[in-house]
Amino acid sequence: MKNINPWLLSVFVLTIAGVTFRWWLGNSIMTALLTLIxxxxxxxxxxxxxxxxxSNKEFKTYKIIGGVISTFGLSVSTYFNIFSSTSLNLRFALVGSFIFAIGLAVILINRFKNQISKNGHA
Structure with a gap:
């Protein structure tokens, strides 16, 4: 994982998820937004x-970024599970839950690496 360019991985996932989500979720602006996020x-x-x-500043930045990603994923999932005005769309909610899980993974990995850095085992 050390030699992977994160932006190239993001473009690859954008391509694969874009095609898959258009087929699975339909062609809408929400599909494009969720794919991009x-x-x-x-x-x-x-x-x-x-x-x-x-640095401590880097760890705080990743903590905030992970919190924003997980909050967005949770709000998308909650909206399409509970508050959707037209009908419940569980496929969009599933994508929102996956984004929420990625945000939590950023927070947890950041916390683990921060504790290792504080203990001096890095």
Whole structure:
């Protein structure tokens, strides 16, 4: 995972998810938005996974980014599960849950790497 360019991985996921989501979710602006957010949420996930040690400011930044990603995913999932005005769309909710999981992974990996850095084992 050390040699992976996060932006190239994001473009690859954007391509694959774009085609898959258009087929699975339909052709709408929400499909395009969710595909873009899913692809862009992988960039901090790869960066925090590749980080060996960093400053306290870097760890705080990744914590905030992970929180924003997970909040967005949770709000999308909640909206399409509960508050959707037309009908419940569980496929969109599933994509929102996946984005939420990526945000939590960023937070948890960041926390793990921060504790390793504080203990001096890095």
């Amino acid at each position: 899913l692809a862009l949420s992988l960039v901090p996930l790869v960066k925090v996974t590749q980080a060996t040690s960093g």
